[in-house]
Amino acid sequence: MSTCVELKQLEFRWPGAQSALLSIPELTLARGERVILRGASGSGKSTLLSLIAGIHTAGPRQVQVLGHDLAQLSQHQRDRLRANEIGYIFQQFNLLPYLSAVANVTMACQFAPARRARLADADREASARQLLTRLGLTYAQQQQPAQQLSVGQQQRVAAARALLGSPALIIADEPTSALDQGHRDEFIKLLFEACDAQQTTLLFVTHDATLVPLFPRAIELDEINQAVTNV
Ligand SMILES: Nc1ncnc2c1ncn2[C@@H]1O[C@H](COP(=O)(O)OP(=O)(O)OP(=O)(O)O)[C@@H](O)[C@H]1O
Numbered sequence: 397m398s399t400c401v402e403l404k405q406l407e408f409r410w411p412g413a414q415s416a417l418l419s420i421p422e423l424t425l426a427r428g429e430r431v432i433l434r435g436a437s438g439s440g441k442s443t444l445l446s447l448i449a450g451i452h453t454a455g456p457r458q459v460q461v462l463g464h465d466l467a468q469l470s471q472h473q474r475d476r477l478r479a480n481e482i483g484y485i486f487q488q489f490n491l492l493p494y495l496s497a498v499a500n501v502t503m504a505c506q507f508a509p510a511r512r513a514r515l516a517d518a519d520r521e522a523s524a525r526q527l528l529t530r531l532g533l534t535y536a537q538q539q540q541p542a543q544q545l546s547v548g549q550q551q552r553v554a555a556a557r558a559l560l561g562s563p564a565l566i567i568a569d570e571p572t573s574a575l576d577q578g579h580r581d582e583f584i585k586l587l588f589e590a591c592d593a594q595q596t597t598l599l600f601v602t603h604d605a606t607l608v609p610l611f612p613r614a615i616e617l618d619e620i621n622q623a624v625t626n627v
Contacts, residue, residue, distance in 0.1 A: 400565055400597040401425040401448055402460040407623075408447060417443055419623035423615070427564065430588060430598045432608055435617030441601045444617070445567050448599070449482055450474035462564055480510035483558030483596075485568040489550050493543035497533060497553045498524050500542050504560045511561025520560075527556040530593075531586050548579045555587055562594040569601050577606075584610050 403423040409416040417440045425431055435441045446452045447459050447466075453474075456467045462481060466474055483504065491500045501524035505512045515523045528538050531552040542550055551571060558566050568587070572580040584600075584607070591598045600611065608614045 398427045399424055399460075400427045400429070400462060401599070404457060404460075406447070406454055406458045408443065408452075408454050410443075416623040418447075418621055420444075420620050421622065423620060425565075425597055425599060427597055428592075428595045429613060430591065430611055431600065431613045431615060432611040433599060433601045433615045433617060434603065434605060434608060435601075435621075437603055439617050440621065440623075441603075441617060442569060445569055445599070445601060448565075449484065449567060450478050479508040480561075481564045483560075483563040483566045485551075485554050485558045485566065485571045487570040487573055489554040489571075491542040491550055491553055491557075494541050496539050497528060497542055497545060497549070497556075498538045500553050501528060501556045501560055504557045508561060511563060514562045515560070524556065524560055527559055527590065528553065530590060531556055547574050548583065551575065551583060552586070555583070555590065559590050559594065559596065562596060565597045565599065566591060567599050567601070570603070571600070572602070572607070573604075580607075581610065 401424070403420050406418055406420040407416050408418040433441060447454055448461060450461070450466045450469070453467050457465055459466045461477065464477060469477065498521060502520045505520055512520065525538060533549060533552055537545060537549060542553060545553065554571070572583060575583060587598065
């Protein structure tokens, strides 16, 4: 199985900080893997995600995504790689409230030519509708402005937006924190099915330990991060 994300001797310290926040000797995520990354508040989860997404950068060869050494790419190349290959599901969903659910989803491919090219159906809207239907939204709900949907429905729209155009990696940053347990488990099941259908790697980040049994692989940030244990 090929590699999606590879960290090697990752050392990261925020400017002005006294010591490294992250010191991770090695971590590999294979293509198509479903991984939950858990860690206490402030342990560096979001920082690690921002390094994998190329929003911030570490040293040469420390973070590789789909074979690209992010430190060797220009800002523009990193932005392009992110737009084409990484779907992000945010805690607050980041939907545009007045746009319909389906329009929120199609926006994902606006600046991502590779994602557009991978759509099974050349019609972006048709592909977005297929995903939304698979994630359980009716046609009528797909037409509604995002702000008129329930929290659970908005979350499915955010997932469909991240999945459209089959990016190699989905990063989900605390996406279930606003849901009750029943909706939460159902959402994760749907997310797995959608990722499986398109061979997408899922990196799901949370501080909630009760989600761990739902995933085939769990990583405790405190266990792989030597910076924390050395403090
Ligand atoms: N842009 C930044 N500049 C400087 N320091 C930062 C920045 N972002 C985060 N930090 C610091 O890095 C540490 C880890 O923060 P981070 O947000 O990565 O943790 P987290 O595990 O995602 O926390 P939470 O679960 O509360 O969201 C914190 O001490 C924070 O103050």
